[in-house]
Amino acid sequence: MSAASSLDHSRLIERLAGRLRWRDAVNGVSSGQGRGSRSAASGEFDNHARWCPGDDLHRLDLRVWLRLRQRWTRSYRDDSSEPLTIIIDGGASMGFGDKPQAVSWTCELFLAVARARRDPHRLWILDGGNARVALPGDRAAVATRGDLRSALQRVEPTGSGPGRVVIISDRIVFDDLDDQLQGLNRWRKPIWISPWLPEEVSPTPSGQVRLEAKQEPPWIGTIDRSSCQRYRERFDRYQRALHSWLTRRGGSHLPLDASQQGEALLRPLLHRSGPLEVVSG
Amino acid sequence: MIFEVVHPGWLLLTPLFLLMWWLQRTRWMAGTTTLVVPSTLLWHRAVPQQSRGVPIRTLLLALALLFTAAGPRLLMPDPTVIGARRTLDQAIVIDVRIESQSRG
Secondary structure (H helix, E strand, O other): OOHHHHHHHHHHHHHHHHOEEEOOOOOOOOOOOOOOEEOOEEOEEEEEEEOOOOOOHHHEOHHHHHHHOOOEEEEEEOOOOOOEEEEEEOOHHHHOOOHHHHHHHHHHHHHHHHHHOOOOEEEEEEEEOEEEEOOOOOOHHHOOEOOHHHHHHOOOOOOOOOOEEEEEOOOOOOOOHHHHOHHHHHOOOOEEEEEEOHHHHOOOOOEEEEEEEOOEEEEEEEEOHHHHHHHHHHHHHHHHHHHHHHHHOOOEEEEEEOOOOHHHHHHHHHOOOOOEEEOOO | OEEEEOOHHHHHHHHHHHHHHHHHHHHHHHOOEEEEOOOOHHHHHHOOOOOOOOOHHHHHHHHHHHHHHOOEEEEOOOOOOOEEEEOOOOOEEEEOOOHHHHHO
16 A cells, blocks of 8 residues: 555544544443533534535534634544553454455554544554554564464453453454453453455355465365355354354444455444444534 | 186276376366465365375275176185186186096
8 A cells, every 4th residue: 555545544534533433332421421512512622623525514613714714623522531452363364465454444443533532542462372562563464373362361451441342353263252252351342343355254166276374274175166155154153153252241243344445444333233433413 | 726806807907997096186186276365264164175195995995896896706626526717818718527538
């Protein structure tokens, strides 16, 4: 990705994040609740920002417009005071195809929302059976995939309480969810984002093949209709199990199409089952 | 005691069958496309992998079937009985024992 397009996406994410908030509160009151609304927003006045085509006219500061004939919007901040912990799973598969981009944008959006809400946030990367705080430029694909159970137990919640947790992982094969994900029991309502490519979700017949993946044993066989059907059945079974485990703890599972870009990639996050919602007004 | 096979042609065809099997197997291996995928774990779980090694058991079973089809048998020659045997060129040779001549 070029520097210019990267900048465009960063701007897009920053603009999106200004209009988004968490759909549900983890502990009690959600952001902006209990406060009066003003200029289609809530919370305390934060800053003025240039009005851009596409922005809501409700947000236009009419006083500034009448006085200076300049279009500015007033932004307000909603302090939800719920710390955000983002956990990115390591492994070579996380660096396959368009996944790094999808993971990066998803992560950026969550961090931008947390920044806009003044939420303390921290980013972790699972590396092998360990977990480390991500540094700038850290890539999940460089990390190795290891035991999820021990890695999750090494993730430390932020000092002001457990708050909210978002896990970004493309894992689908789980032998014992209760055992492997027990590290997530410290958080309420865990949000699991799965950036999957279309060929992972629904493979197509491709004859006699040798499938190769980094850090994993190769698979040799024939991919025909029946084997694709069996693959999908097994995939659905694992996905249902993960979804059920998260739902029982008040959380949610959200698959993302990692081959998509921009708004198309991030749109599922705003669906009814998604963790974010657009600020009304 | 005489050991013989009724249809020795089957045994002679064995190398040909082995050659055909080897050619077919080589062609299958050569026709395999290599695909790079994010993960193979689910494929291992969902669809059993085809074995890459030589299927010794299957080969032995096939050879045993060939051998059985060739019709092996053991003969206990009885001097008082007129016996027939088949030679490798498929000719039937009949041994006739004449009592008067054998004594004389």
